[in-house]
């Protein structure tokens with residue numbers, strides 16, 4: 001097995017450069033990049049899920065603030081910082097649930113404002129924004145590897161591991177979060193088979209997780225979402241590992257719709273359920289699950305999936321993109337700073353304060 005050679009996105013050039021995104025809506029059929037040269041084009045790519053997965057969204061948006069900041073023509077330092085702040089607010093409106101988006105947007109806008117307040121000119125404000133975006137990118141790669149290192153010992157040697165959605169290399173700019181743990185466990189010599197929920201309605205599990213795992217040589221089996229409870233009852237699954245889009249201070253975790261059902265079935269059959277995520281996915285301002293904003297998506301994703309008429313036109317549709325798994329169903333949160341255990345209100349407060357997990 002090898003670590004995944006997947007390039008989710010790249011920035012080419014200096015402050016006048018271009019953001020290239022692997023268009024994930026075309027996978028597994030076609031590998032094609034979309035070039036974004038302004039914030040509008042990135043907003044559109046985010047909305048369509050051409051770039052998706054909380055950490056990858058954060059990295060893309062970091063660069064997106066640079067795209068927005070430079071687009072308004074010649075200005076002074078303060079004008080450039082204001083353009084960065086406007087771009088950040090605009091990009092934040094693309095998707096509400098993954099906190100990495102707002103976290104990265106605000107971080108780059110803050111760097112722009114900081115450079116302006118030091119009296120720099122507009123060019124230095126753009127330079128400061130780009131170096132902050134690059135730092136977010138570097139940190140994402142590093143935190144995926146750290147998550148892998150911390151989580152690998154939790155993966156049983158032999159048997160199956162169940163995952164939901166795609167929390168892999170495609171959802172990050174490194175080796176992934178949930179799948180990062182599996183890549184690291186495999187590198188450490190453990191042998192296991194991954195069961196990937198297909199993840200209705202947009203099939204991130206079938207299209208993306210199965211694609212990247214099969215490229216890396218880890219055995220993978222796809223199942224429809226409604227088959228997970230019986231698979232968990234069968235005794236073939238040693239643990240479940242999923243990613244996260246936002247983790248509240250008490251450990252309640254928003255992730256792709258369907259995750260909550262997997263956690264309930266895992267608890268019923270006494271299978272450990274783990275969440276893997278970087279610190280940037282923990283939202284210190286969010287007390288609990290009910291406070292997490294949940295994105296609602298277009299009805300056509302359910303009634304006409306991939307262009308196929310699957311339900312009568314005009315029927316009501318319930319299509320939340322995420323659900324919240326309550327903290328008491330989560331056996332551990334595998335973060336880049338270590339493995340957090342319940343009670344999460346305490347372990348999360350500890351790592352947020354910079355102390356060891």
Ligand code: MRU
Nearest residue numbers: 052053054165167171243244256
């Ligand atoms: O709608 P998506 O595809 O952006 O949702 C992605 C997920 O829910 C992932 O599981 C989550 O972002 C974790 S990614 C490391």
